[in-house]
Amino acid sequence: MNRICEIFGIEKPIIQGAMAWAATAPLVGAVSEAGGLGVLGVGFAPPEFVEMQIRETKKLTDKPFAINVFIEKEEILSRVTEVAIAEKAPVIYADTIIGLDPALTKKYIDIWHENGMKVVVKASILNDAVIADNAGADAVIIKGWEAGGHVTYETTMTLVPLAVETLSCPVIAGGGIIDGRGIVAAMALGAEGFEMGSAFLMTEECDVHPNVKEAIIKSGDMDTVVTGSCTGEPCRQVVNPLSEKLCRIEDENPKAVAADLIREMASSSLRLAMADGDMVNGAVMVGQCASRLNKVKKAADVINDAMKEAKEIIGSLSL
Amino acid sequence: MNRICEIFGIEKPIIQGAMAWAATAPLVGAVSEAGGLGVLGVGFAPPEFVEMQIRETKKLTDKPFAINVFIEKEEILSRVTEVAIAEKAPVIYADTIIGLDPALTKKYIDIWHENGMKVVVKASILNDAVIADNAGADAVIIKGWEAGGHVTYETTMTLVPLAVETLSCPVIAGGGIIDGRGIVAAMALGAEGFEMGSAFLMTEECDVHPNVKEAIIKSGDMDTVVTGSCTGEPCRQVVNPLSEKLCRIEDENPKAVAADLIREMASSSLRLAMADGDMVNGAVMVGQCASRLNKVKKAADVINDAMKEAKEIIGSLSL
Numbered sequence: 041m042n043r044i045c046e047i048f049g050i051e052k053p054i055i056q057g058a059m060a061w062a063a064t065a066p067l068v069g070a071v072s073e074a075g076g077l078g079v080l081g082v083g084f085a086p087p088e089f090v091e092m093q094i095r096e097t098k099k100l101t102d103k104p105f106a107i108n109v110f111i112e113k114e115e116i117l118s119r120v121t122e123v124a125i126a127e128k129a130p131v132i133y134a135d136t137i138i139g140l141d142p143a144l145t146k147k148y149i150d151i152w153h154e155n156g157m158k159v160v161v162k163a164s165i166l167n168d169a170v171i172a173d174n175a176g177a178d179a180v181i182i183k184g185w186e187a188g189g190h191v192t193y194e195t196t197m198t199l200v201p202l203a204v205e206t207l208s209c210p211v212i213a214g215g216g217i218i219d220g221r222g223i224v225a226a227m228a229l230g231a232e233g234f235e236m237g238s239a240f241l242m243t244e245e246c247d248v249h250p251n252v253k254e255a256i257i258k259s260g261d262m263d264t265v266v267t268g269s270c271t272g273e274p275c276r277q278v279v280n281p282l283s284e285k286l287c288r289i290e291d292e293n294p295k296a297v298a299a300d301l302i303r304e305m306a307s308s309s310l311r312l313a314m315a316d317g318d319m320v321n322g323a324v325m326v327g328q329c330a331s332r333l334n335k336v337k338k339a340a341d342v343i344n345d346a347m348k349e350a351k352e353i354i355g356s357l358s359l
Numbered sequence: 360m361n362r363i364c365e366i367f368g369i370e371k372p373i374i375q376g377a378m379a380w381a382a383t384a385p386l387v388g389a390v391s392e393a394g395g396l397g398v399l400g401v402g403f404a405p406p407e408f409v410e411m412q413i414r415e416t417k418k419l420t421d422k423p424f425a426i427n428v429f430i431e432k433e434e435i436l437s438r439v440t441e442v443a444i445a446e447k448a449p450v451i452y453a454d455t456i457i458g459l460d461p462a463l464t465k466k467y468i469d470i471w472h473e474n475g476m477k478v479v480v481k482a483s484i485l486n487d488a489v490i491a492d493n494a495g496a497d498a499v500i501i502k503g504w505e506a507g508g509h510v511t512y513e514t515t516m517t518l519v520p521l522a523v524e525t526l527s528c529p530v531i532a533g534g535g536i537i538d539g540r541g542i543v544a545a546m547a548l549g550a551e552g553f554e555m556g557s558a559f560l561m562t563e564e565c566d567v568h569p570n571v572k573e574a575i576i577k578s579g580d581m582d583t584v585v586t587g588s589c590t591g592e593p594c595r596q597v598v599n600p601l602s603e604k605l606c607r608i609e610d611e612n613p614k615a616v617a618a619d620l621i622r623e624m625a626s627s628s629l630r631l632a633m634a635d636g637d638m639v640n641g642a643v644m645v646g647q648c649a650s651r652l653n654k655v656k657k658a659a660d661v662i663n664d665a666m667k668e669a670k671e672i673i674g675s676l677s678l
Contacts, residue, residue, distance in 0.1 A: 042678075166580035166650075185504070186514040194580060195505040195514045197535030197544060198647040202580060205651070216516030221548050225516060228543035228672055261485035261513060261521060270610070291589070291614035328517040331485075332524070350678050353547055357673045359361075359666070 043210045044233035047178045048131055048158055049104045051075035054343050055160070055181065055212055057237025058108035058133050059189070059325070060084055061314035062248045065093050067339060069100025070245040074340035079133045083108040087119045094127040106131035106160065111145050121148065125155045133181075134172075135162035137190045137273050146175040160212065164192040166202055173207040180207060181235050184215025188238050188276050189325040191215075191266065197229065204230030218329045220349025224357075227350075236342065238327040243339040249317030252324055255280070259330035267323075268306060270299045275306070278324035282309055362529045363552035366497045367450055367477055368423045370394035373662050374479070374500065374531055376556025377427035377452050378508070378644070379403055380633035381567045384412050386658060388419025389564040393659035398452045402427040406438045413446040425450035425479065430464050440467065444474045452500075453491075454481035456509045456592050465494040479531065483511040485521055492526040499526060500554050503534025507557050507595050508644040510534075510585065516548065523549030537648045539668025543676075546669075555661065557646040562658040568636030571643055574599070578649035586642075587625060589618045594625070597643040601628055 044053040054076035056063060060083060068078030080097065082090045090107060097105055107129045109120050124132065132152045134145070140163070152159050153176065161172035162181040169180045182203045184196030194202075196215040204211050213226035214235030223234045240246060242253055255278050266274045267286040277283055286305065290298045306323065313322025326333075337345070363372040373395035375382060382400030390397035399416065401409045409426060416424050426448045428439050443451060451471045453464070459482070471478050472495065480491035481500040488499045501522045503515030513521075515534040523530050532545035533554030542553045559565060561572055574597050585593045586605040596602050605624065609617045625642065632641025645652075656664070 184514065184516065186517050192581070193584075194647055194650075195503065195516065195535060197503065197515045197541065198505050198650065199580070201540050202650050216514060221520050222516065223678075224547035224676065225544040227676055227678070228547055229540050261518070262511070265512075294612070295610035328513055331513075331517065331521050347678070354676045354678060357543065357546055357676070359542075359546070359669050359673060 042232060044179060044212060047210070048077050048160070050077050052343055052347055053212075053233040054346070055079065055214075055233055055235040056240045057081075057214065057235055058083060058106075058135070058162070059237055059241065061311055062241055062246055064247055065096030065100060067240060067243060067246045068097050068105050070243070070339035071240065071343070072097075072103040072105040073101040074343045075103070076343050077131065078105040080105065080107045083110045083135070087116075087123045090120055091123045091127060094123070094129055104130040106133040108133045108135070110134075111136050111140055111148060114144065117144075117148060121151060124152075124157065129157060131158045131160065133160050133162065136168070138165060138168070138192055140168045140171045142171045142175065145171055149175045149177060162214070164190075164199070165194065166199065166206060169203050169207055173209050177209055179210045179212055179233065181212040181214050182231070183235070184213070185266075186328040187215035188264070188327040190273055190275050192274065196226070200226060200229040200231050215327060216329055218332060219346050220351075220353050223346055223350040224353045236346070238329050238333060239342050239346075240339060241326060242333050242336050243342060244336055245339045248314045251317035251319050252314060253336055255319055255324050256326055256330045256333050257335070259326070261331050264326060264328050264330055268302050270295045271303055275323070276325065276327065278326055278330065280324065281320045282323055361551060363498060363531060366529070367396050367479070369396050371662055371666055372531075372552040373665070374398065374533075374552055374554040375559045376400075376533065376554055377402060377425075377454070377481070378556055378560065380630055381560055381565055383566055384415035384419060386559060386562060386565045387416050387424050389562070389658035390559065390662070391416075391422040391424040392420040393662045394422070395662050396450065397424040399424065399426045402429045402454070406442045409439055410442045410446060413442070413448055423449040425452040427452045427454070429453070430455050430459055430467060433463065436463075436467060440470060443471075443476065448476060450477045450479065452479050452481065455487070457484060457487070457511055459487045459490045461490045461494065464490055468494045468496060481533070483509075483518070484513065485518065485525060488522050488526055492528050496528055498529045498531055498552065500531040500533050501550070502554070503532070504585075505647040506534035507583070507646040509592055509594050511593065515545070519545060519548040519550050534646060535648055537651060538665045539670075539672050542665055542669040543672045555665075557648050557652060558661050558665075559658060560645060561652050561655050562661060563655055564658045567633045570636035570638050571632060572655055574638055574643045575645050575649045575652050576654070578645070580650045583645060583647050583649055587621050589614045590622055591618075594642070595644065595646065597645055597649065599643065600639045601642055
């Protein structure tokens with residue numbers, strides 16, 4: 041049996057990415073109901089919203105799902121943990137943008153475990169993955185640079201095998217995976233689970249503004265860009281007037297000046313795109329695989345088509 | 360039978376990367392003699408040096424090998440083509456940093472074909488791959504962003520399947536491949552051949568300064584960096600005093616100013632590292648996979664170990 045399925049009590053080793061303003065109850069319920077692990081993208085949300093989203097999700101599925109929390113400000117972490125315990129959330133999907141605090145990570149993984157929850161931690165550098173593994177995470181998600189949203193600099197092809205050879209817990213690969221090809225590639229690299237974000241953005245159940253899906257369909261090769269490296273929080277998004285403005289600021293200014301300007305401009309840009317459909321000032325955070333995403337599907341079809349294709353590819357490989 | 364082996368007349372579908380100042384006759388001969396395709400990294404070299412290297416290679420192997428040419432300045436292209444024809448070079452490995460000229464590409468692929476040579480073209484954006492395919496290339500190498508030296512921005516996980524689904528000729532994957540894991544991942548993505556650069560830098564036969572191999576052994580996660588994006592010719596190298604200086608110049612200056620400063624500083628930096636072992640002012644161009652390269656092997660062992668591991672992985676995959 042697949043270890044990721046065993047640990048999280050799911051039928052298919054597919055994890056849906058914790059996308060803020062996109063991974064809300066309708067998508068999460070659909071993914072979990074189809075046998076994957078739905079993840080509420082509520083990492084920056086207030087506890088009341090988290091509680092409401094958990095309750096909505098439970099109306100749609102009685103299978104396991106996860107809630108996204110950030111291992112950063114303990115005040116928020118503690119309040120969201122209370123909600124998670126009260127609502128009996130089955131899985132915690134913890135992360136930070138870059139640089140996990142080892143003590144805080146260990147403290148909360150222990151609390152979550154004591155309360156019967158499973159814990160998966162997302163990392164995009166090896167050191168964060170090691171911290172999570174040492175702190176007792178049940179599995180670690182390795183997010184490669186090709187993924188959407190916040191990333192660091194190592195790609196899936198590089199970081200997944202490095203993590204597999206270094207960690208004691210099972211590894212889930214994320215970044216560049218949208219179908220059976222990506223799943224089998226990740227398996228070859230040593231991953232036992234597969235996170236897809238962008239592919240689930242392109243589902244009927246994903247409650248984002250239609251402009252977002254249209255922008256992804258239109259995107260081809262080289263149509264995403266990483267902005268804000270100067271802030272220490274690089275972020276991949278679709279090339280549009282906002283991203284061009286951010287890049288221009290980075291090009292034309294010394295690093296420290298650019299960082300201040302970009303932080304202010306980027307702060308509510310994800311909401312502007314996802315909720316309001318603003319394709320001028322909003323940030324459509326999606327992976328490089330946007331170039332291969334050309335239609336909107338049902339979440340269950342994303343999972344089942346990918347699993348079917350993966351099995352076919354495995355059967356066809358020979359050297 | 361594997362199409363890449365069939366086209367190039369080789370036994371194993373492994374192509375050695377065209378590394379300037381590193382891929383000279385001793386390495387090329389060893390790779391071809393072991394059944395892969397050795398490639399002379401003479402893309403920027405004068406025709407006399409190319410001629411000498413071809414002759415040296417022929418002393419070491421009578422199996423097929425390739426010579427690297429740049430589809431840029433026609434004067435050089437024409438003179439190197441004369442040498443290749445006179446010396447009966449079996450394969451041309453053509454590329455440019457970014458932006459192939461369609462007419463020039465077609466003109467020279469025709470000339471090479473008329474003279475009995477096979478042609479593989481390296482591309483790191485889809486558009487260059489399409490130009491090469493339309494011009495009649497026998498195969499295209501897709502080089503992902505995780506690779507060493509000159510790169511663009513799309514990773515192996517993203518660009519390889521996109522190219523496989525777009526092109527009519529077979530695709531060879533490069534970037535992040537050092538072993539059987541990488542080979543099987545690339546196969547899953549649809550590639551039929553596998554280019555390795557960094558792994559061959561780390562061979563006994565690769566005639567670079569020992570400091571280069573030592574720097575790669577020491578490199579871990581996040582120890583390579585892409586410099587010179589402002590010049591339009593981004594380049595991946597090991598983090599060292601030179602790379603830090605280049606990054607500081609990019610951080611502290613408007614783009615146009617930084618580009619001029621960087622071009623001057625970077626111009627002979629590869630030679631300084633590879634030939635002289637200068638780890639302060641020299642550029643050690645290697646892929647992100649440097650984090651997993653920890654020993655020097657024989658070139659034949661790089662090939663045979665990777666093929667053996669790939670077969671084992673294929674036999675072990677199940678979902």
